Amino acid sequence: MKSGSTQIRSAKHVSQAPSGxxxxxxxxxxxxxxxxxxxxxxxxxxxxxxRIEAVQAHPLAELLACPETTGKxxxxxxxxxxxxxxxxxxxxxxxxxxLYVVVSGQFLRKTDRMEIHxxxxxxxxxxxxxxxxxxxxxxxxxxxxxxxxxxxxLLPKESLNLAFQEHPPLRMQLLEExxxxxxxxxxxxxxxxxxxxxxxxxxxxxx
Numbered sequence: 001m002k003s004g005s006t007q008i009r010s011a012k013h014v015s016q017a018p019s020g021x022x023x024x025x026x027x028x029x030x031x032x033x034x035x036x037x038x039x040x041x042x043x044x045x046x047x048x049x050x051r052i053e054a055v056q057a058h059p060l061a062e063l064l065a066c067p068e069t070t071g072k073x074x075x076x077x078x079x080x081x082x083x084x085x086x087x088x089x090x091x092x093x094x095x096x097x098x099l100y101v102v103v104s105g106q107f108l109r110k111t112d113r114m115e116i117h118x119x120x121x122x123x124x125x126x127x128x129x130x131x132x133x134x135x136x137x138x139x140x141x142x143x144x145x146x147x148x149x150x151x152x153x154l155l156p157k158e159s160l161n162l163a164f165q166e167h168p169p170l171r172m173q174l175l176e177e178x179x180x181x182x183x184x185x186x187x188x189x190x191x192x193x194x195x196x197x198x199x200x201x202x203x204x205x206x207x
Contacts, residue, residue, distance in 0.1 A: 060101065060126055063177050066167045073166070077159035083107075083146040089129075092143045096133035098156040099174075102126060105150015111142035122147070131178040134160060135171070 064074070080103065083089060089100065092111055102123050109120035109129075120142055123129050132141050134157060164171040 060128065063128065063173050064170070065173065066163065066170050070163045070167045070170065074155055074159055074163055077156050079154045079156070080151055081154055082151045083149070085146055085148050087146050089144040089146065089152060090140050092140050094140050096130055096138050096140050096157065098154050098158075099131070099134045099160060100129035100144070101153040101155070102129065103151045103153050106147045107150065107152075108145050108147050109142045110145070128174075128177065131174055131181060135175060135178055 064071075066074075081089070083105070089107065090096070102125050104125055107123040107129075109123055111118050111120055123144065129144060129152070130140060133139060138157070
């Protein structure tokens with residue numbers, strides 16, 4: 001290049017878009033970028049929906065499906081227990097008597113972890129309660145209290161153990177439901193964490 005002259009080299013042809021922004025004819029247009037973002041969000045929503053469906057609670061009849069003789073054993077030993085509002089069904093760390101099924105009313109699950117009181121959420125009609133205790137070490141993992149007058153069906157642990165011996169797949173069905181229950185709790189925590197972080201960021205900004 002000669003001294004005093006001006007030489008400009010361009011690798012791309014740049015033009016001004018109607019909106020006044022500059023874009024390259026070899027790059028991604030603004031419309032294509034929006035379309036890609038929408039498509040990506042749709043894929044994430046679909047994947048999230050599939051995860052939720054995978055961990056949804058299965059119907060009670062499916063979880064307790066077993067041969068007629070085993071079903072009669074469970075039905076014959078079951079007990080219906082009534083509770084008034086404020087009464088405790090069982091307490092955390094206490095010995096588990098069996099598997100509970102909520103028949104009516106609403107119950108609240110609470111737990112103490114590392115000296116922190118946590119509310120795990122409600123138990124409503126049709127919910128199986130304390131799978132972890134029945135299938136684990138036999139001690140309750142949380143406290144269950146009636147929020148309204150209601151009743152629960154108790155399937156005694158002794159009868160359940162006999163049912164597991166007669167029909168081993170029954171235990172596997174309940175173990176699979178316990179895994180889904182844990183996954184739902186984990187997914188719920190993951191969904192709530194960003195919201196808590198946003199609220200904390202907003203509070204810090206206002207402080």
